[in-house]
Amino acid sequence: MSITANELAARRCSHQTDALDEAAIQSHLAALPDWKVDGGKLARSFGFKDYYQTLAFVNAIAWVIHAEDHHPDLAVSYNRCGVKFDTHSVNSGKGGLSINDFICAAKVDAVFAQRAAS
Template sequence: MTDLSKKHCESCNADTPTLDAAAIESRMAQLSDSWAVVDNARLEGAFKFKNYYRTQAFVNAVAFIAHREDHHPDITFGYNQATVSYTTHAIGGLSDNDFISAARIDALLE
């Protein structure tokens, strides 16, 4: 499989199939331990930081990735933590776009 962090998101529509359990598992193997699949429909990452400044910088970087890839997560954050949640709304589940975006976030933290 191609390195997810080197791929770019592609447009999805209602006809795009959701990823099955085997596809999800193979893609999870390319992500850091910060990520978990929730209800086979959402990819969620939990991140800890030293302070608010670093947390905010991370959130801004995630926003840049989302804008560039045109695939937007839900983000919650506080003083020293952030949670990033991806799902592909057009298909009501997980697509390659969710994993590509997560891999790009992992690359930020390497």
């Protein structure tokens, strides 16, 4: 059964020790078509008009991801923000992707969509 981006965004993160298998990763990627797996991390780049809009987005997602206690790597430049999620606690501490990465990616997408709509 496939999951939607809205269903992912409605979920909450919880402690994870098991990485998702490739089939689950591909299923979740189908719900988040702008994201990709890059170097074992779930990644997306967001574009903006200027530095102010970029920082406003970073501040908005910081609030959301802090509430989930699942923090991504961010690469911030003048008009772009790269976001990469992975879960350090899976695979016996070796890292990988868990459901938390997809939950937070969906929440970040929702923030971006809300910003774009206003």
